[in-house]
Amino acid sequence: MDYNTSDLRRGLRIELDGEPYVIIDSDFMKPGKGQGIYRIKCKNLLRERVLDKTYRSGDKLKGADVQEQSLEYSYKAGSAYVFMDMESYEQHEVLPDALRGAEKYLLEGMKVNVVFWNGQVISVEPPRHVELVVEYCEPAAKGNTATNVQKPATLQTGLEVQVPAFITIGDVVKVDSRSGDYVERVSKG
Amino acid sequence: MLEVETPLLARGLVVDAHIDPVALDPATARGARYLQPSPEAPMKRLLAAGSGPIFQIARAFRAGESGRLHRAEFTMLEWYRPGMDDHALMDEVGELLRELLGIDTWRKRTYTDLFDELLGIDQHAADTAQLAAVARAQGIDQGDDARPTGRDTWLELLFATCVEPRLDPREATFVHDFPASQAALATVTASAPPVARRFELIYGGMELCNGYQELQDAALHRERFAAANARRRALGKEAVAPDERLLAAVEEGLPPCAGVAVGLDRVVMLALGATHIDHVVPLRD
Numbered sequence: 215m216d217y218n219t220s221d222l223r224r225g226l227r228i229e230l231d232g233e234p235y236v237i238i239d240s241d242f243m244k245p246g247k248g249q250g251i252y253r254i255k256c257k258n259l260l261r262e263r264v265l266d267k268t269y270r271s272g273d274k275l276k277g278a279d280v281q282e283q284s285l286e287y288s289y290k291a292g293s294a295y296v297f298m299d300m301e302s303y304e305q306h307e308v309l310p311d312a313l314r315g316a317e318k319y320l321l322e323g324m325k326v327n328v329v330f331w332n333g334q335v336i337s338v339e340p341p342r343h344v345e346l347v348v349e350y351c352e353p354a355a356k357g358n359t360a361t362n363v364q365k366p367a368t369l370q371t372g373l374e375v376q377v378p379a380f381i382t383i384g385d386v387v388k389v390d391s392r393s394g395d396y397v398e399r400v401s402k403g
Numbered sequence: 404m405l406e407v408e409t410p411l412l413a414r415g416l417v418v419d420a421h422i423d424p425v426a427l428d429p430a431t432a433r434g435a436r437y438l439q440p441s442p443e444a445p446m447k448r449l450l451a452a453g454s455g456p457i458f459q460i461a462r463a464f465r466a467g468e469s470g471r472l473h474r475a476e477f478t479m480l481e482w483y484r485p486g487m488d489d490h491a492l493m494d495e496v497g498e499l500l501r502e503l504l505g506i507d508t509w510r511k512r513t514y515t516d517l518f519d520e521l522l523g524i525d526q527h528a529a530d531t532a533q534l535a536a537v538a539r540a541q542g543i544d545q546g547d548d549a550r551p552t553g554r555d556t557w558l559e560l561l562f563a564t565c566v567e568p569r570l571d572p573r574e575a576t577f578v579h580d581f582p583a584s585q586a587a588l589a590t591v592t593a594s595a596p597p598v599a600r601r602f603e604l605i606y607g608g609m610e611l612c613n614g615y616q617e618l619q620d621a622a623l624h625r626e627r628f629a630a631a632n633a634r635r636r637a638l639g640k641e642a643v644a645p646d647e648r649l650l651a652a653v654e655e656g657l658p659p660c661a662g663v664a665v666g667l668d669r670v671v672m673l674a675l676g677a678t679h680i681d682h683v684v685p686l687r688d
Binding site for chain 2 (some may be wrong): 220241242243244246247248249250251254261266268270271272
């Protein structure tokens with residue numbers, strides 16, 4: 215699908231140099247009697263890259279065939295992660311490359327948002343907050359009640375986060391999947 | 404100065420390559436009708452009829468214009484001063500903004516000087532390839548470099564992206580003497596190289612007005628309308644109907660005058676410190 219410059223707005227997915235981008239900011243400007251100019255900032259959906267582009271009124275842009283679907287994480291098969299469409303029971307195998315760290319938040323049976331580009335999975339977004347069991351951390355330091363003292367903890371998925379000193383092995387903690395930060399303790403182990 | 408009110412519905416237009424009118428019932432026997440993109444044509448008809456100095460605050464409509472500083476429907480303050488020249492009118496705009504926005508002073512810079520000072524190019528001499536190279540060197544990443552473009556397209560792009568944003572927003576700057584090829588309905592000087600006696604005021608990071616030493620020659624009106632329609636077609640747009648009644652009025656005689664249109668919503672934005680035009684209009688477009 216092709217777009218006109220007047221379609222340009224935040225959230226639109228376009229294809230540039232053969233890669234998918236999402237527009238994160240756009241502005242229209244028009245010099246007095248001149249041609250309208252559209253300036254956009256767009257983010258690459260495959261890797262960390264932000265581009266600034268300038269278009270003139272009437273330019274055509276190629277849309278990116280990007281679809282989103284809610285799938286359930288089933289299990290790990292070798293190095294691939296298997297996700298299932300709970301309506302059609304269709305399975306999608308995703309390699310860690312496309313997960314870009316999201317695998318550290320996946321629990322079996324978890325509903326995740328999966329982004330496809332031309333039918334290929336390009337990213338997986340776990341829920342904003344994920345609750346995980348602490349598999350290992352140093353014991354709570356006695357007498358140290360200061361809340362700003364942090365220590366590393368390894369969670370059940372292998373994710374490493376900084377947690378407060380009072381956390382012990384077996385605790386369930388809530389983690390922010392976008393920032394990778396500890397949010398709060400959900401229950402004591 | 405007399406306040407006037409003219410119809411918003413127009414049967415013909417001041418033809419502009421880059422202003423797309425909102426067209427209504429285009430299939431009627433009498434031809435197209437438009438919501439006016441500016442009150443310029445009817446006000447000039449009044450001037451030709453001997454109105455003397457006139458002003459009006461009017462709604463104007465432009466298809467497809469939407470952004471931080473643009474709305475498809477917006478408010479214009481437009482006025483004409485018979486017997487006044489473009490420089491005196493710039494000062495009058497400055498005086499008005501002294502009242503409305505408290506500006507102390509304003510400066511006047513020619514388009515040519517600003518291109519020289521800010522981009523180091525002679526806008527009269529530079530060809531299309533040089534202008535394109537400057538744009539690329541300035542980091543203006545054009546979406547589609549392969550599309551054929553004219554010199555003016557590059558000049559306009561550079562003006563909007565590299566000249567305007569680099570002017571001190573705290574300083575009111577009248578940019579005047581535009582390229583003759585961007586004269587619209589301003590007179591063009593007989594000097595070599597010729598320039599258009601057209602001006603814009605840039606203040607607070609935005610364009611606040613567009614003014615002319617008004618063109619009086621009827622044949623030149625027709626020529627410029629035809630050229631603007633040719634450019635529209637080259638851009639893949641529909642030609643628009645020229646305002647024949649305006650042309651007839653200019654034929655009868657437009658008095659020597661200067662005229663200017665001020666984007667009133669933007670003045671309100673500056674007065675209130677608003678960052679988006681939607682913030683100064685009660686309901687969304």
